[in-house]
Amino acid sequence: MSDETTQVEAAGDEFERDLASLGEVQLVDADPSKAEELLRILGELKVRHTGKKSAIAAAKKLIGKVAAEKRADFGQLVQTVENKIVSTIAETEAKLKDLVSKAKTESERLDVTIPGRRPRTGHLHPITIVRQRIEDIFVSMGYSIEDDREIETDYYNFDALNIPEGHPARESQDTFYTTEGFALRSQTSTVQIRAMERRGVPIRILAPGRVFRRDTPDMTHTPMFHQLEGLCVDKGITMAHLKGTVTEWLQRLFDKDTRTRFRPSYFPFTEPSAEFDFSCFVCHGSGKLDGERCRPCKGTGWIELGGSGMVHPNVLRACNIDPTVYSGFAFGFGLERMAALVYEIDDIRHMFENDMRFLQQFK
Amino acid sequence: MNISYNWLKDLIDIDLTAEEAAVQLTRVGLAVDGIHPHGDDFVIDIDLTSNRPDCLSHLGVGRELRVITGKPLTAETQRHGEELEIPYPTVLSPDFVKIENPELCYRFTARIIRGVEIGPSPEWMVRRLEALSERSINNVADITNYVMLELGQPMHAFDLDKLAENRIVVRAARPGETIKTLDEIERKVEPSMLMICDAEKPVAVGGVMGGLDSSITEQTKNVLLEVAYFDRASVRSTSRKLNLVTEASYRFERGVDINNLQNASDRAANLICDLAGGELGEFVDVYPRPTESKTVESPDISKAVKRLTGLEVSAKESLRILNDLGISEDDESPASGSNSKIFVSPSWRHDIAIEEDLVEEVARHAGYENVANELPPAYHAGEYQHTEETERKIRRTLADQGFDEAMGYSFIDKKHDDVYELVPGLLDHRAENKYVELSDSVIEGAVRMRPTLLPGLVESARVNFNQQNKDLRLFEVGRVFASHLSEDNLPTERELLSLLITGKEIFEERALPGRELDFYDAKGAVESALESAGITSAEFEAAEVKHLRPGQSANISINGHPIGTVGRLNEEIAANYKFRQPVYVAEIDLQTVLAEPRSPVPYAALPRFPSIVRDVSFTVRRDITFGMVRDTIKAQSVELCRGVEFVDVYEGKGIAANERSLTIRLEYRSDTGTLVDDDVEQVHARLLKAVEENLHIKQRF
Numbered sequence A: 001m002s003d004e005t006t007q008v009e010a011a012g013d014e015f016e017r018d019l020a021s022l023g024e025v026q027l028v029d030a031d032p033s034k035a036e037e038l039l040r041i042l043g044e045l046k047v048r049h050t051g052k053k054s055a056i057a058a059a060k061k062l063i064g065k066v067a068a069e070k071r072a073d074f075g076q077l078v079q080t081v082e083n084k085i086v087s088t089i090a091e092t093e094a095k096l097k098d099l100v101s102k103a104k105t106e107s108e109r110l111d112v113t114i115p116g117r118r119p120r121t122g123h124l125h126p127i128t129i130v131r132q133r134i135e136d137i138f139v140s141m142g143y144s145i146e147d148d149r150e151i152e153t154d155y156y157n158f159d160a161l162n163i164p165e166g167h168p169a170r171e172s173q174d175t176f177y178t179t180e181g182f183a184l185r186s187q188t189s190t191v192q193i194r195a196m197e198r199r200g201v202p203i204r205i206l207a208p209g210r211v212f213r214r215d216t217p218d219m220t221h222t223p224m225f226h227q228l229e230g231l232c233v234d235k236g237i238t239m240a241h242l243k244g245t246v247t248e249w250l251q252r253l254f255d256k257d258t259r260t261r262f263r264p265s266y267f268p269f270t271e272p273s274a275e276f277d278f279s280c281f282v283c284h285g286s287g288k289l290d291g292e293r294c295r296p297c298k299g300t301g302w303i304e305l306g307g308s309g310m311v312h313p314n315v316l317r318a319c320n321i322d323p324t325v326y327s328g329f330a331f332g333f334g335l336e337r338m339a340a341l342v343y344e345i346d347d348i349r350h351m352f353e354n355d356m357r358f359l360q361q362f363k
Numbered sequence B: 001m002n003i004s005y006n007w008l009k010d011l012i013d014i015d016l017t018a019e020e021a022a023v024q025l026t027r028v029g030l031a032v033d034g035i036h037p038h039g040d041d042f043v044i045d046i047d048l049t050s051n052r053p054d055c056l057s058h059l060g061v062g063r064e065l066r067v068i069t070g071k072p073l074t075a076e077t078q079r080h081g082e083e084l085e086i087p088y089p090t091v092l093s094p095d096f097v098k099i100e101n102p103e104l105c106y107r108f109t110a111r112i113i114r115g116v117e118i119g120p121s122p123e124w125m126v127r128r129l130e131a132l133s134e135r136s137i138n139n140v141a142d143i144t145n146y147v148m149l150e151l152g153q154p155m156h157a158f159d160l161d162k163l164a165e166n167r168i169v170v171r172a173a174r175p176g177e178t179i180k181t182l183d184e185i186e187r188k189v190e191p192s193m194l195m196i197c198d199a200e201k202p203v204a205v206g207g208v209m210g211g212l213d214s215s216i217t218e219q220t221k222n223v224l225l226e227v228a229y230f231d232r233a234s235v236r237s238t239s240r241k242l243n244l245v246t247e248a249s250y251r252f253e254r255g256v257d258i259n260n261l262q263n264a265s266d267r268a269a270n271l272i273c274d275l276a277g278g279e280l281g282e283f284v285d286v287y288p289r290p291t292e293s294k295t296v297e298s299p300d301i302s303k304a305v306k307r308l309t310g311l312e313v314s315a316k317e318s319l320r321i322l323n324d325l326g327i328s329e330d331d332e333s334p335a336s337g338s339n340s341k342i343f344v345s346p347s348w349r350h351d352i353a354i355e356e357d358l359v360e361e362v363a364r365h366a367g368y369e370n371v372a373n374e375l376p377p378a379y380h381a382g383e384y385q386h387t388e389e390t391e392r393k394i395r396r397t398l399a400d401q402g403f404d405e406a407m408g409y410s411f412i413d414k415k416h417d418d419v420y421e422l423v424p425g426l427l428d429h430r431a432e433n434k435y436v437e438l439s440d441s442v443i444e445g446a447v448r449m450r451p452t453l454l455p456g457l458v459e460s461a462r463v464n465f466n467q468q469n470k471d472l473r474l475f476e477v478g479r480v481f482a483s484h485l486s487e488d489n490l491p492t493e494r495e496l497l498s499l500l501i502t503g504k505e506i507f508e509e510r511a512l513p514g515r516e517l518d519f520y521d522a523k524g525a526v527e528s529a530l531e532s533a534g535i536t537s538a539e540f541e542a543a544e545v546k547h548l549r550p551g552q553s554a555n556i557s558i559n560g561h562p563i564g565t566v567g568r569l570n571e572e573i574a575a576n577y578k579f580r581q582p583v584y585v586a587e588i589d590l591q592t593v594l595a596e597p598r599s600p601v602p603y604a605a606l607p608r609f610p611s612i613v614r615d616v617s618f619t620v621r622r623d624i625t626f627g628m629v630r631d632t633i634k635a636q637s638v639e640l641c642r643g644v645e646f647v648d649v650y651e652g653k654g655i656a657a658n659e660r661s662l663t664i665r666l667e668y669r670s671d672t673g674t675l676v677d678d679d680v681e682q683v684h685a686r687l688l689k690a691v692e693e694n695l696h697i698k699q700r701f
């Protein structure tokens, strides 16, 4: 065996020894915390065993000097040893880099279930939410939204609405008065009158607003609440239009299978008058939910919502509208009641307490 | 109104079950709230509207069933006096029954029944009364109740022998008079109240309740049965004033049937003779104010029904419904064949006056369920109130910044008067009464129509603190009131926006709060709200504000008009509420803001060349503000200087106790080329010198 051969084989052996000194590197599960250090050492090994001053580099220079008949074999040997060194280093390096990268990933692993970072979002009042939804529906149906005064004269609160002096509704002591004799409006029907005076006919308006009645607060009453009232006056308006309109907006608010029911009733400012109910949006009129009595409709399948009717001719006359030429319908209901239904609120006094535990439930 | 199913069947031969009857009655407007079994009977609970007192009896409900079923009412209720009538000689009647106030008592009948024996009522009557929750008293008292429930006419039985001079005077109470009523309460009565009196004293409150001393007892032998008609408003007012609502007053104030008095009296007198063994005596009917039947002109009822409801109901069917309801054609009515008719409203209906009322009668029996569902033809586009879009933006902006929307009562306690500074121009300070006050309230003390939303928000803070929720942001958009009259001669109403913040910054679903909120959070919220309203040029100026802490309060104005205030709630108010943490509030006149022209949004060409910024710190006393420094720099009108921004303010180590360090950033830029440091040096130095000299402050670094 020639010196050259021995020299090459020794270089290979020395690499094996150096590599072995890295010890754990051979193990697949090398400690990732040491991997960085090992990578550095491996870098040094690479320089020592494959660099310009390495034994292999020296051996390569000898290839030309080896006897011609041995040159091929020697060259082969050098190549084999070099390949082995280079590939072993590359493999080890890859293994270590993988370990490092995995370790880095591991150390930066997040808990993605921790809540996202965002400032607390506030909430609109349930009355506002319901009012806006219903306003949107009516605006799309060609209605103009109106509101007017909350402190009114008896004329607008009563007389113009066909509630003359001496009428029981006027003396029921439901109405708040100021010390100067003004009334707090007890229904948003006052807006009908003012709007008809201002706009004339034909008219289609929706009037949401605050109203006041001398009810002592309890779970279903507050002395102040919100009403929403619709009015449509034109030539040829009939009760069929009233039914159609009320049904349409309830279907848009709940779902298109919603049905309505009109029952004869009495209001001074409409004739004929009707109360209206709609099929329960929870049990869809069956009165039952999962075999139990449905709560919002109390098991009846129907929810009583509000009052309505054909505008009384005296009301039209009060606004200088000829009731033999024009007719119209009006309907109204309480927004608190609607909100209480939609959100299943059991005590409407919460509406005006502003407890954030209540307010923050409405998204 | 409770109705006995069996009793109904005595009056009309219907083949409907109680359930079926309930469904039919509800359909025509007599809303049945429930059906309750009672022995072999059913009690039908009807919720009547106030215009239908005629249905406060079995007879009235029977009439509705007559229209529904087409069956006739039985003779029981058709029966009239027959041979009973023994008229008292009319010339003598004033001595026996005298009406001094015919405007309060339109008609009064009295029937004498002698020789009765007071005792218990027969079993069948007790059962019927009990079914309708009426307590049995004695045969005579029970009969008056029974006939009232049957025919709707309240009546009262007196012990004739206890009436002084055995006669009746119907008159207004005299000053100082009292009466002990059947409920054993001694009541003071006043001259506005109508009394049934004997020769000396009141023996009953007319239409409301009888007196105890003249009532039927076991010793009673001779009875005077009163059946009368009283002025509705008078009964209502007396009942209110005495705070005494009885079954009689309930019916009288809604209106009974003035033509049914004798019939009802005869029915009761007959029953008394039958069940208490008396003998009929004199009958007197004093009717000083005969009422005319009301007539209603109807050019074409069928057409009117069609016009108002869309229902097709033939003239024949319309007439049938009206006739079965007792609404008959007047003799004056044009001959049959013509559609135009004059109808006579029956004396038991007080709610039929115009053709539309007839339409309702026909339509409810024809069935509202048969009215079609149609949408009116479209004619124009809908629109929101002109402020709605902006208000929605403001609400959304504030909600996005963590504010919950509050809503408070419009009436608050007077104790808040003059505690808060109100939005500019709301009150007329020359007026004697600046505020709107309610005559009374249902919430104790809450008689003030609020001139500010702040007391409500502050109270809401207290409510939340009590629940250990101490990090709050609340806003309210609402109306306030002042007494001086606006153009339409009504008290002033104005819409405000108010907000309140306290505690710390909080995060969704994270328990740990962030930094403490302060004045600048409140101010920032106001600025955001105004920006949502298109106002980007609000001015804030330090000011003393009544409800705010000095040194932490500002007036807000736009385009030179003051519109409100912002700042920290003062210590006095905070102490009243026992607040232990700072609370910041703001209130602005939203109505005025919404009426302001929106700030223009001009486009500026994007800068073509980069800018150079310079941060600079000044040591300033606390009376020197960022605003003053900024305005001084701007006043120099240096073209290259494009902006002055606030960077930071620092107090503490290294700064004298009465001073702070204010750091600002100046931005320099040219439109014609890239600036280098040297270009800026000179103008920057000039600006700093101007600041130092004008404000007498020193640059720190």
Ligand SMILES: [Zn+2]
Pocket (backbone or CB within 6 Å): A280, A281, A282, A283, A284, A285, A286, A287, A288, A294, A295, A296, A297, A298, A299, A300, A301, A302
């Ligand atoms: Zn239901």
